[in-house]
Amino acid sequence: MAKNKDNNEVVGISEILETFGKFQKLQYFYCCLSVLFATMIMINYVFVAGDINYRCQVPECDGSNPVYSATWWPNATLDRCYKPILNHTVSSGSCTNNSFTSHVEKCSSWVYESNDTIIAELNLACQPWKASLIGTVHNLGMMLTMPMGGWLSDRFGRKPITVISAVGSFLGILKIFTYTYYPYIALELMEAVISGGVYMSAMVLMVEITGTKARILPGVLFAYSVYLGEAVYACIAMVVPYWKHLIMIICLPNVLFLSFIYIIRESPRWQIINGRIDEAKETLLIIAKTNKINVDTDILRKMNEATLKEAFNIRSYARKEGFADIIKSREMIKRIFATFLARFGTSFIYYGLVMNSVGLPGDKYWNFFMSAAASFPGELIAMYLMNRIGRKKPLIYGYLTCGALCFLCAVVPESKTWMKLALFLLGKLVVSACYTGMVTYTMELFPTSVRGSLCGVCTLAFGFGSMLAPLTPMLAIIFAPLPFIFFGCSATMAGLLIILTPETKGQPLLDTLEQVHASSSKNRTECTTNDNSAYIDDDNYKY
Missing domain, CATH: 1.20.1250.20 (MFS general substrate transporter like domains)
Known part of the structure; x- marks a missing residue:
């Protein structure tokens, strides 16, 4: 039997998970924090691969240090993938608004307004499909890793997959060292595959340490972590628009999730289902101690797999x-x-x-x-x-x-x-x-x-x-x-x-x-x- 230290109410062993307290609050916070960072990484491409203003480069007029807002650019509205043809009677370096003919041609080099996104640094002007493909590839990785993350968390536990996915998000920092498109997109896929697992494992962990009366709470907090991650990312991008600095801010802190090895606890339900009875008993004792529930340790330690499953209503079906x-x-x-x-x-x-x-x-x-x-x-x-x-x-x-x-x-x-x-x-x-x-x-x-x-x-x-x-x-x-x-x-x-x-x-x-x-x-x-x-x-x- 178990009883609460505050009111001495005697409850059954099964009520250890039904009692909501400090343990659940701390585990929720850790899981939601990892989800918040995973969300910022999931949507990083919105600003990192965002469009910027650019125009065609005209070597005869731009010189060695071209700027986007050129005073000599023709007044006519031009497609930014086409450049005006220079009147050959104009001498190099003395271009004006009237130095061009009415004809245009495709250009192969561009002048960017800024280098805030990878559009400039990877030279992706006039290739919108390449910029859009970055988000598609990232979400392809998420699509692959979510079912995989669920299976891995069933096989190896909720905690290890949460820790690996949260810490592994740090590898997204490698993108700032790439200078060509295809290595960048390969790293984007790798980042999504590694970090996406936290969505499934953290959510399941939150649900399985929660009692019946509060079972809807983890879903609400999980969703709010996603929304908060989106809002926080927008605020960071407002202050730090340069894409490399932005990636560093959302990826570097993930190293701190190594501390989860010591502060995140495995789901006792998963431990019971997978026959790790001694570990489950230790986890239940930690929950009881953190939530200030008095537990008869002798009764709990003497319980076998069958009695623990019965206490927590864990059963299997005769026919699969x-x-x-x-x-x-x-x-x-x-x-x-x-x-x-x-x-x-x-x-x-x-x-x-x-x-x-x-x-x-x-x-x-x-x-x-x-x-x-x-x-x-x-x-x-x-x-x-x-x-x-x-x-x-x-x-x-x-x-x-x-x-x-x-x-x-x-x-x-x-x-x-x-x-x-x-x-x-x-x-x-x-x-x-x-x-x-x-x-x-x-x-x-x-x-x-x-x-x-x-x-x-x-x-x-x-x-x-x-x-x-x-x-x-x-x-x-x-x-x-x-x-x-x-x-x-x-x-x-x-x-x-x-x-x-x-x-x-x-x-x-x-x-x-x-x-x-x-x-x-x-x-x-x-x-x-x-x-x-x-x-x-x-x-x-x-x-």
């Missing part, structure tokens, strides 16, 4: 269900199809809006900061509506509203700066709410027997959407409103697909495919509340 069973189920195929495309649309819109925020009228740093800040209320809105109304309707109306806002943003002219920015920020707020809601809804739609596998499939969809998002600014070159038209279509499609899925609020948390088939034959809108032991309590959410 897999993909062979899933593809035979029409109901599961329908749910997978809807959630796969909805998760793809969510990430495509969310990170697409992040990328395009720097292209809005006004200061790009301030726009990016406001875009990040707009995500914070979205989290609270999602929690309130999903607990109050349900899962399905808020998501349907949320996606459709987001689609409408994106379509409106596409048709509002650039001259209406504040109207366009307001529509953009509202769209970001709504998609952030859908982002959070869809994660919870996905977990409830799938049965326990295949939930991990199918959530992994949805993670791939999410990664694919975020991989395509950095390419959307190139669409604006073809037609300025095109990115927002694509976002609007994706959101509308996601909202319509959610109609195919059932409401899960107040419904049983299903364990097997057989239960899914049985529930699909009933009225999907009916909420049963009699069997409290098998139902999801929205205030005390259980996975």
Whole structure:
């Protein structure tokens, strides 16, 4: 038995993890700090590979020290990938606005306004696809590492993967020593593969050290760490625009995460599941001591694997269900199809809006900061509506509203700066709410027997959407409103697909495919509340 030192309340051994205290607060802080830095690294390319002003170089007029704002540049508006042809009657070094003919030609060298981004240092002028590909490659690495990170954390533990991913983010510093494009993009991929693992391992660790009554808290704090990372990165970039200094600021501190070896604790649930009973007992004793819970150490140390699993309600299923069973189920195929495309649309819109925020009228740093800040209320809105109304309707109306806002943003002219920015920020707020809601809804739609596998499939969809998002600014070159038209279509499609899925609020948390088939034959809108032991309590959410 265990009892709290403050009120001497005697509780069972299983209540060690149910008691929220200093231990959880410290572990949350460590995990969220690593996620914050991982987020800054994840979106580093937004400013590091951001566009800058440049023009073609005219050797006859520029001289040995060319500057971007040349007084002799012709008054006519020119494509920055083409240079004006000099009138041959003009002597070298005496160029004026009238020294050029009306003809232009492609140029092979450029003069940059600044060297704040890699566009200048890697000479990427007039190659927008190369700049966009950096973000795509980074998100490709994230797409690969998220499922891999989940598997590795299941295999080797939550703590080692969190530590390796957090510390490994330091290797991004190597990018400042590259002077050509392809080595840089290779390092970008490596950085993403190493650092991305912290998202899965840290989140799982936070959930597994949390009691049932506070189980929704880790998800909220995790999301806020991501949003805060975006906002902090924007603030740093405002003060330190030079890309090498920016990379140093977000990568160098990751070395300090080596301290996690000593201050982060492994998940006791993972230790119990993997037969590390002695280690699990030591971890539980540390939790009890930190949270000031008195524990009868003799009883705890005498418990074997079976009694520990029983105490913490850890069980396995007699029959393992897999993909062979899933593809035979029409109901599961329908749910997978809807959630796969909805998760793809969510990430495509969310990170697409992040990328395009720097292209809005006004200061790009301030726009990016406001875009990040707009995500914070979205989290609270999602929690309130999903607990109050349900899962399905808020998501349907949320996606459709987001689609409408994106379509409106596409048709509002650039001259209406504040109207366009307001529509953009509202769209970001709504998609952030859908982002959070869809994660919870996905977990409830799938049965326990295949939930991990199918959530992994949805993670791939999410990664694919975020991989395509950095390419959307190139669409604006073809037609300025095109990115927002694509976002609007994706959101509308996601909202319509959610109609195919059932409401899960107040419904049983299903364990097997057989239960899914049985529930699909009933009225999907009916909420049963009699069997409290098998139902999801929205205030005390259980996975």
